[in-house]
Amino acid sequence: MIRMRTSMAARLGWYFSIAGLALLTAACGTPGPTQPATGSDVARSVLGNFSLGGINVGAAASAASHAQDAFREIPQDEEIAMGRDIAAGLLGAAPLAKSADQETYVNNVGRWLALHSGRPDLPWHFGILDADTVNAFATPGGNVFISRGLLVRVHGESELAGILAHEISHVVLKHHLTDIQKNAQKNMALDLAAVKGGGLAGEAARAVARVGLEGLVRGLSREDELAADQMGVVIAARAGYEPYGLVSVLQSLAAMPQDDAALGFFLKTHPSTADRLAALETEMPISFESYAVANPALARYTRVFPLPRNK
Amino acid sequence: MKRLAVAMCAAWLLAAQCALAEPAVTVRALDLKAQPASDAKTVVSLPVQSAVDVVTRQGAWVQLKSGRSTGWAKLFDIRLAGSGDAAPAKKNGTGIADTLGLAMGNRGSSVTTGVRGLDADMLKAATPNATEYAKLASYARSKEQASAFARAGNLKSREVSLLGGQTENATGAKK
Numbered sequence: 001m002i003r004m005r006t007s008m009a010a011r012l013g014w015y016f017s018i019a020g021l022a023l024l025t026a027a028c029g030t031p032g033p034t035q036p037a038t039g040s041d042v043a044r045s046v047l048g049n050f051s052l053g054g055i056n057v058g059a060a061a062s063a064a065s066h067a068q069d070a071f072r073e074i075p076q077d078e079e080i081a082m083g084r085d086i087a088a089g090l091l092g093a094a095p096l097a098k099s100a101d102q103e104t105y106v107n108n109v110g111r112w113l114a115l116h117s118g119r120p121d122l123p124w125h126f127g128i129l130d131a132d133t134v135n136a137f138a139t140p141g142g143n144v145f146i147s148r149g150l151l152v153r154v155h156g157e158s159e160l161a162g163i164l165a166h167e168i169s170h171v172v173l174k175h176h177l178t179d180i181q182k183n184a185q186k187n188m189a190l191d192l193a194a195v196k197g198g199g200l201a202g203e204a205a206r207a208v209a210r211v212g213l214e215g216l217v218r219g220l221s222r223e224d225e226l227a228a229d230q231m232g233v234v235i236a237a238r239a240g241y242e243p244y245g246l247v248s249v250l251q252s253l254a255a256m257p258q259d260d261a262a263l264g265f266f267l268k269t270h271p272s273t274a275d276r277l278a279a280l281e282t283e284m285p286i287s288f289e290s291y292a293v294a295n296p297a298l299a300r301y302t303r304v305f306p307l308p309r310n311k
Numbered sequence: 312m313k314r315l316a317v318a319m320c321a322a323w324l325l326a327a328q329c330a331l332a333e334p335a336v337t338v339r340a341l342d343l344k345a346q347p348a349s350d351a352k353t354v355v356s357l358p359v360q361s362a363v364d365v366v367t368r369q370g371a372w373v374q375l376k377s378g379r380s381t382g383w384a385k386l387f388d389i390r391l392a393g394s395g396d397a398a399p400a401k402k403n404g405t406g407i408a409d410t411l412g413l414a415m416g417n418r419g420s421s422v423t424t425g426v427r428g429l430d431a432d433m434l435k436a437a438t439p440n441a442t443e444y445a446k447l448a449s450y451a452r453s454k455e456q457a458s459a460f461a462r463a464g465n466l467k468s469r470e471v472s473l474l475g476g477q478t479e480n481a482t483g484a485k486k
Contacts, residue, residue, distance in 0.1 A: 087447065091444055092443075118479030143447070217434050240461065244368075248368060248386070254393075255393025289372075292371055
């Protein structure tokens with residue numbers, strides 16, 4: 001088992017806070033001592049799961065104290081626990097690719113990049129998803145994924161670094177975490193219903209995963225994506241890569257037929273590739289040209305990844 | 312022929328960068344430079360929408376071939392022409408990987424499309440897979456391992472400031 005136990009308290013903290021929010025909403029809607037079924041049932045079942053039964057979570061006062069949690073700074077251990085649940089959910093949709101060498105390689109590049117970010121000490125995990133579609137994902141707390149379908153369009157370590165550094169930036173800037181908080185109330189309306197009849201172990205984890213996956217489906221704002229591009233090229237440059245790796249990848253994606261089925265989901269959840277390239281051209285200073293290096297470590301890259309895929 | 316070229320290219324990859332030219336188009340009028348530097352001698356001036364071939368890349372620069380001339384331009388000055396411009400769209404999303412005979416798809420599925428997708432519906436329907444997460448965690452690298460990997464690849468850390476007034480982490484960033 002994957003240290004789920006240690007994360008239980010953290011997950012419960014987060015979970016309880018959104019459950020509390022739902023309770024408050026319910027209590028406001030139906031004043032009086034009788035609890036609306038949804039909120040209290042859920043709270044009891046969740047608390048019962050974790051042997052914390054007997055607490056009167058139905059009290060509106062208690063719920064009120066949690067309502068503001070939707071806007072609090074989520075502690076790092078809770079963020080990590082949430083991100084773990086969401087990552088496990090993502091892996092439920094697409095498992096890891098089968099090559100240990102490739103997974104290790106991506107973790108080496110990713111961890112080296114993360115060491116040059118504002119959050120070097122997170123438990124960073126990098127994974128190749130066994131999917132032919134083009135995409136990359138991040139979940140809070142330091143989990144980063146790249147699809148096999150994107151990887152086969154990568155021409156070397158600098159391009160891989162460009163993609164991973166973009167995803168690392170989402171984690172550093174807490175884009176998904178903030179997005180989940182913003183949407184927590186809306187999401188919980190869905191998830192409370194799912195949890196209600198449950199009472200099975202792991203139900204809270206499933207609920208958190210569901211909230212997070214909804215976020216990945218919704219996609220981040222254009223502003224967040226461009227911010228991740230902007231920070232990503234700097235992280236890549238700091239780690240010794242040429243910062244234009246991301247630009248090269250985006251150019252390759254822009255050259256694909258934009259109605260290619262492999263791009264569908266990616267383009268639904270990201271600004272147009274042309275838009276991103278235009279922003280990068282404006283933002284990347286001339287001084288970045290001095291960071292140009294001949295594609296580093298191409299030989300070792302091609303030993304692990306069959307090279308492209310030129311057109 | 313292209314197939315053969317790709318196959319041969321794949322065979323020689325370990326030697327150096329693959330020199331198979333990629334078709335591209337200039338997105339603005341530009342001067343091809345003799346070296347990858349703005350103050351280098353101009354080889355030839357090209358109008359916007361010129362068809363060129365990318366010979367190689369080097370940081371912010373690409374080496375382009377235009378007719379008999381070869382020279383350097385900025386990466387942002389071109390867009391790759393891509394199959395989408397000339398050929399009907401490929402719907403299966405595997406592209407050249409097919410040509411190279413890479414194993415794609417057909418994994419754990421009796422469906423004959425040969426493509427393993429990952430889309431919104433699959434994410435919405437997903438149930439957490441703790442076993443795969445444990446596997447993911449097992450591949451994690453320590454700081455020391457990642458640093459050794461960087462040294463082996465001759466990667467050197469640099470001091471680089473963030474762009475556009477960004478801060479190092481979310482603290483202080485707008486919510």
